[in-house]
Amino acid sequence: MIDGTFAALRDQLTQAAETFAEAPDTVSEILTGIVDDVDRGMAERLEIFPVCHHSPASALAMARRLRQKQPKVIYLELCEDLRPLLTELRNCRLPVALQAFAGEIEGFPPDWGPLSVVAPITEASAEYQAIAYALDTPGVELVLVDRSADHVFQWLPRDDSEETTEPEAGGGDPDEDAGMHGDAVGVEIGDLRPRFRELEGHLLHHGKVRHWSEWWDLYVEQPLAGADYATYRQVMMLIGSLFRRLTPVGDRRLRTDEDRERYMWTRIREHFGKAGVEADDCMYVCGAAHAASRVEQFGLDSTAGFDITPPSGSNWLYGLIPSSHSSIEAQFGLAGGSVSIAAASWEKALKASGLTPFRLSGQKGGKPRKVKPVPADPVSGDANRLSGFLSTPPATRELDEAELLAWSVDIVRLARKNGYLSSTADAIAVFETSILLAGMRNRARPTPYDFQDAAVTCIEKDTVPGRRDVRRLCEILLGGDRVGQVGYEALPPLAQDVYDRLKPLGIDLRKRTVQRVLIDLSAEPQKRQGSRLLWTLRHLLPSDSVRPIMGVKKLGEESLQESWDVSIGSRQRDLIELGYEGVTVEQVLEQRLRRKVWSPDATAAIALRAVEDSILYLGSRRFTNELGARAIDLLKAERTVDDAPEVLRRIRALVAYYRSVDPKLPEWAETFVTTGYAHYCTLLPTAFTDEQTGLRQVGAMLGFLFTMESVAIALGCDRTQLELAVKQSHPETPAKLALRWAAQFQLSQLPMSGLRERCDDLLGNPLVLPSFPQYLSGFIQALDPVPTLTPFVVELLSKAFGRLPDTVLLPWLPNLITTLRANAAELVPVLVREAGRTFPGNLAGVDTWTPPWSIPDTPREAVTVAPSGPVTELAVRHSTAAQAIAAALGHDPAMPEFTPGAAGGSADAAPEVAALVARHPDSATATAAVLGVAG
Incomplete structure (x- = not known):
């Protein structure tokens, strides 16, 4: 106990514990400890302002106190490295989130990257009131004292034991705006929620509410909205201390909270000692749970130290991203609509109190204002207000029929717009049901949550006709899911460059709507640069911010007309995070391609894809040659042929493209062909016998060797190397054996008569018939490297269906179908077309048709x-x-x-x-x- 301010309350709580509790010593220790925490916080000479995140009551108390005290230094619980971003808030429309982003990480597990920390800011929050006051008032210094974004991840556990916040019942918004923060770690001021599940369940049950957000609004927000400053401080410290002391022993969050408090008080004392200001001119804004701290570093007069670890080597970048009410609710586990209801309560309280809030100049509705003093509370701020607050029942608020009636009429109108068959009778039913539910829950007037339950009961039927259900419509009605936007001046250079370059296309990215863009490149060739930028954004951005409706971007193909749907204005976050990587989109793409081909897991196929992207989006011959040279090195280093199909597909496309634009291949392409020819000839015998090498890989190797043979031989390769490789191959599986026969046929080592004789022997051997689909799969896989075998494979299938008896053919068909689907799905259409050319086109021609392979050659x-x-x-x-x-x-x-x-x-x-x-x-x-x- 620090002084006797709360001695009477302490005695009352002790007597109550002895009278009612089964274990009076334990209960008395908790209750008196809570009073001691409040006493300690109130006695600290640095004024502590406890807050709860996105709380209208906290924002109202902050606005009143700032006008009354007019502090010169404000210490704010927020990541200290986010301070430079605060000045950019005036260029944004709230809510937005401060973000720290690290794409290149060091000192953390690789699977954590990229690292991202966001701190959402809403207008109905105490932190925004403090920021607006400090930035727009001359001579006021704002100091952020919480751990840096780097320390946020330093203090995370390295195993899978990290606890996550579970969403409340009713949370989870189906709209895309709920995911605007992505997978970032959220940082907010004043996370007040019981960490003891039994306590939260007890409060919800006896409060007759569905979730924690409703309990907080009913039993804390509304009573404190009109309370004086001293009462507000003491009650918030009391709640913070209660939740802290009832946290289970060993909870990781409690240890993290204590380390944060040590960190913040260390930073406060460091600045206070250098600033040369008086404690009466300072204010410390922190969460209510931190205001009730018991760490030894607490207070300006503490001498206890705390070692702050140095930052890691990660490269942190900072910016602002748009946020929304639903994204805040989704990230921090709040009930759906709770932040929107808080915003509506904030606006209503401002009108009722006549208080002018602080707003940054330059924001919508914000004007520079001269701060006027507000008279102090008639009772000293150090007086005991808890006893009276806890012993006095809350003031009864009468029913506001006009407000409830307006809600009921508006929700019916909104429901009809969204496909519900609602009428005036439904509005009356919602009105009466809201009053009935409030009475059942011992409330004098319906809360927004009572109205929401009544609307769902009276309007929502078996099915939801549209995209939004009635609960979501109530959230829109009561406050709406406000979505913030980062202004042009606050965007990173890359985003500003994109805005400027897309303006000639008639795109206004300040709009949140989906904009349709039509480009006629034949009539307006000057728009080709804008078209290339859209294709590059399509390649870089992870979402459908840029979506082509008409047009194509492939090697050797150029669209004459294009149509696009552009929605970057509603997905600013993706573009902003792209701006962390470079100054222009071309620079970002070049860096990504370079990192991709030089990463430890890079392959020749990945490098060839990078070459293709370089040609399509960058058009830099120098950079393309660099990537091609890297592809050659990667191909030489490969000891497996797993990526052979991808390598074959991409080098074919690249060679065809270069031949269409230039009679001579570039040097890197020629070297790649000759290197690949020698490389696959060397690996071919091993691939034929290796069980781990699939049929498609061996077929792709042969495809490379046969299709690139003319180029390779023209560049100095020897065909004898390929002939020897095929002769040295001795496969054991039926499919690879058929593939080897096809290669021998292509090399004139096996005539067609010999190939036909071998296959006829297979069909005539009952012991081989179960594995015949595998032979057939090998032949079909050989259609890519040896397309001249297509008539023969059709012949082989025809013979199988014609000669095999039903007892053999019917069990054999499922195996044939599954084998073809697994190994040669894309080559089956080639067989179908060949069969269409071979067999008669009508039923009458079948009787007189003679198979071409039945005519013997002399x-x-x-x-x-x-x-x-x-x-x-x-x-x-x-x-x-x-x-x-x-x-x-x-x-x-x-x-x-x-x-x-x-x-x-x-x-x-x-x-x-x-x-x-x-x-x-x-x-x-x-x-x-x-x-x-x-x-």
């Missing part, structure tokens, strides 16, 4: 021709091709059986072919010369 060694018939010899050797050519030229493709060695057989055995040759002698002679047939 073996070359069985043909004997007269020396005078080389062209006929050529036609006979390649009868299938000759028939196809004959049909294409309008001749009968049917050929009579040719008898080798028959006299005059060269002309008589194939009259149609002979006639075709006679009509086109030059072509036939040239073809014979190419094939090495003697003329």
Whole structure:
């Protein structure tokens, strides 16, 4: 006990504990300890102003006290490194949040990044009143004394034991504005809520309320709204001490609170000793729980020290981001609509009291004001006000019928606009039900929460016809989800640059609406820079702030007309955080691409994607060559082929693009092709036998080797290396074995007749049939590197469906479908198109249709021709091709059986072919010369 101001109250509480408590010693210790905490806080010579976050009562008391005391120094519980941001509040529309952001972290677990701390500011808050007074009053110094953003994360536990705040019942807003703070750590002044669950449940039950926000509004906010300053201070300290003393032993939040108090009092004494001001000219604004502190560093006269650790090496950046009532509720676990109701209560209290609040000049509704003194309270601020406040019942507030009637009519009107079939009868029902609920809860007048419950009961039916339910409509009616906006002057340079560059497109980013932008690049080529900026923002921003409706941005493709939906004005946070990374979006993109390709987990595929992004959005040849060189180094260092499909897809697109704009490939692309050719030839035998390497990866390797073969050989590579690699490959799985056969066919190591013979043997072997879908999957995967196999795969499928009995085919089909879906889903359409060309197009043609693979080719060694018939010899050797050519030229493709060695057989055995040759002698002679047939 510090003095005798509260001696009488202490004795009353002790007697009450002895009379009513089962364990009087424990209860008496808690109750007298609370009084001691209040006594200690009131006796401190530095005036302590306890507050609760976003509390209208705290804001009213702050505005009154500032006009009365007019302090010269205000110590404020807020992260000390956020101080430079406060001057930018005058360029914003509240609510906004102060943000500290670190993308490059050091000294913290890597999975924590990026680090973000936000401190939301609303107009109905005591901290904003103190900030506005200090910034607009000459000679007043505002000092932030709480731990820095870096220390916020230094003091977090490094394991998963961190406790999180659970949202209250009724919290959680479905609107997108509820997530404006992202996953940032929230910092606020005066977090007053019981940390003992049984205590909170007891208060809610006996207070007949649904959640903590309603209890606080009913039993603290309303009684303190018109209380004098001394009563306000003592009651807030009492509540803060109660919650602190009933916190479970060992709670991490209690230890953090005590460290914060040591930190803040250390900073206060440091500044107070240097400032040379009197304690009567200073004020300390902190949460009510911190005002009831018992740490040894408490007070200006304390000599206890506290070691403040140095900051980590993280690079912290600072700015303002827009906030909203719903985002504050979602982040700090408040009931939905509680902050909006607090804002409405603040406006109502200002009108009733006639008090002029402090507002920063330059803000909406803010004007420079001369601060006028306010008479002091008639009773000394050190007098005991707790005894009278605790023993006197709250003043009965009569029913305001006009207010309740206006609410009832307006909620019905708002419900009808949102699709509800509400009427005047519903308004009457809401009015009467609100009064009924208030009476059942022992209240003289309905609170906004009673009205909300009544509206839900009377208006909401089985379904919600629109996007908003009735509870959400009540929140909009009572206060609305106000959404703040950061002004142009307070934006980072990158955001200002974006605003300026998009202005020629007719986009006003100060509007929160979705703006449709139409760009005709053929008629207005000067807007191409704006179009490129929109595509770059689309690539960089995580949300749909910039969404293309019409237009494309691909290699080698340019849109002539584009249509965009731009909503950056309502998603400023994404653009502001982008501004932490650089001065322009091009600089940010270049930095991101450079970090991406030089990160420890970078791969050649990632580097090739960076090359593509560089071409599309930056257009810097130097930077593109740098990224390409990095892709070559990454490809050389890879020991697996997991990314081979992605590498193949991207290098194909890049080579095709460069060939379309320049006859010669850039040096890095040529080197990448030759390096990849040698690299995949070296890894091919291992990939065929490695069980960890998938079929798609091996197929992509072959695709790279075959499709890039002409470029690689032209640049000096040797095809023998690929032939040896295929010969040295000895796969064991059926799918990879089929893939190897396809590669051998492409390299002319395996003729089509041999491939067909092997597959016919597979279909004829009952032991192999269960694994035949895997062989087929391998062949289908080979369609990418060896597209000439497409007719053969169609033939193979046809033979399987035609030869296999139902007892084998029906159980085999599900396995075939699942195998194709897993390994070759994108190649199945190629087979479908080939089948459409091969099979007859109508049902009538099926009966007379002959499969092309059923026509036997005459073996070359069985043909004997007269020396005078080389062209006929050529036609006979390649009868299938000759028939196809004959049909294409309008001749009968049917050929009579040719008898080798028959006299005059060269002309008589194939009259149609002979006639075709006679009509086109030059072509036939040239073809014979190419094939090495003697003329």
